[in-house]
Amino acid sequence: MSRRLIIQGYFWPTMARDCADLARRCPACQHFQKAPGRPAVNYAPISTSIPFARWGIDLVGPLPRGTSNNRYIIVTIDYFTKWVEAEPLASITEARCRHFVLKNILTRFGVPQQIISDNGTQFEAAPFCALLEAWGIKHTFSSVAYPQGNGQVENANRTLLEGLKKKLEAEGGGWVEELHNILWAYRTTPRRATGETPFSLCYGFEAKAPTEVTLPTRRVTQYDPEANDTNMALDLHLISE
Template identity: 35%
Template sequence: MKVLRQGYYWPTMKEDATNFVRACDRCQRFANYSSMPATLLTPMVSPWPFAMWGIDLIGELPKAKGDVKYAVVAVDYFTKWVEAMPLTEAVNKIIKHTLKTKLEERKGNWPEELPKVMWSYNTTPRSTMGERSFMLTYGYEAMVPVEVGSGSLRRDCYRKEDVEVNQRLHLDLLEETRENSQLRLAAYQQRAARYYNKKMTSAQNKRRPYK
């Protein structure tokens, strides 16, 4: 952050700074830690047509051309104008399975549990990307609920002016974070494709009749 304030920048600034701090004993023991705090929920009202949309899914429907079996529907809050289009699948299968498992444990109380499950998922590091979804979206780490109740350094030493400055600096580094995550995800997808194709080829060879 000090380097950014002086007007310097290079593509791997965040990674270089992280490696430097990890190797510095004093940084690990005494460095200040600050980030955006949790905020109160603010109801939002659409001020004019097409400013805000509500989105929902319909399905599963009978599979149609292109293997589509869902429809996504968007409704403008102001005019109630409706748009819709077909989809191939509603959500990533791994995410869907994880959410379904967590919510089924709560039985009839799953609607109350849903926000907590979503928050937990979005603030948990993804092995495929090396980052949390919250970080990739907003550019800084979320404050977890336990910090609100039990306290932490960044919560107890909170100063609005410092947080606003640090938020702008974090956003300057967001592009580097996203690019690194894209590289990790691409590498993971290539490994998964090689593994899948290898199994597919092996299965096809086994099914071929001997001459």
């Protein structure tokens, strides 16, 4: 939490201690925090050299029934930036999974080289495989006996579920309405693998936090439009050379 505040441009001497105290006073955080000491697992690192070239996709659920009878979440993560897309689903049909890939990957981030999934019937269905083949996308299945092969999306699922559990008690099962807030928190929190936020790796700068509306950071208070225009013109001139 304190590191995230520093990235946003805030600092005070007791920041780390204050953040730890806040977490200790949060009943939901303490109740649903995963227990330490999970046995170590040897993961095979799977990365990529460019953003949005390799995605992992998975399904989460069933969850408590939410609005519009949604009980599942379809999740996908980019292996380079760790950017996550997710949507609630009432049913996990092949058609819904295919529409999700078209909407949230292909027409938003371009055509990837590879998509990794488990052996679920939705992902093995002929129309889903035909879509990937038509776009020239390699479809790789993670082993049933070794699901860590799609470990990045599994880790994203675990993070989303932890966030949802903390909200389920307060919201009475209204996880559908909380999903976008949890995605926002995931995208603007530094990931251990990269040391950066998925938002910054995706867009090239840090997202503006809600606190910056009432408590501006230096990137707002010290912004000079004229100096910015001059620097941009200089950069464009250097590019042309």
